[in-house]
Amino acid sequence: MKPNPFDIPPIYYFTCGNPFTGSKKDLNYRIDPQQETLHAAVWHGFISSELAAPEQERDFPMNEEGHAALLQWLGEM
Numbered sequence: 001m002k003p004n005p006f007d008i009p010p011i012y013y014f015t016c017g018n019p020f021t022g023s024k025k026d027l028n029y030r031i032d033p034q035q036e037t038l039h040a041a042v043w044h045g046f047i048s049s050e051l052a053a054p055e056q057e058r059d060f061p062m063n064e065e066g067h068a069a070l071l072q073w074l075g076e077m
Helices: 011-015 064-076
Strands: 020-024 027-034 037-044 056-061
């Protein structure tokens, strides 16, 4: 896997059931594996994922194409 600007782990990380949170500048994101999908939520500001209200949410297939689409979506935020 080539590096991505969000430092999101490869798809294998999520197929093992691991969630992931991160940020880039003031954009925050959380990715949760849910059965066959990657559920992504984004918000702005300095608020933890437990306290933040997501501004946008989207589901992606849990495969390489879905992982790439998720990275593209985050890049558009």
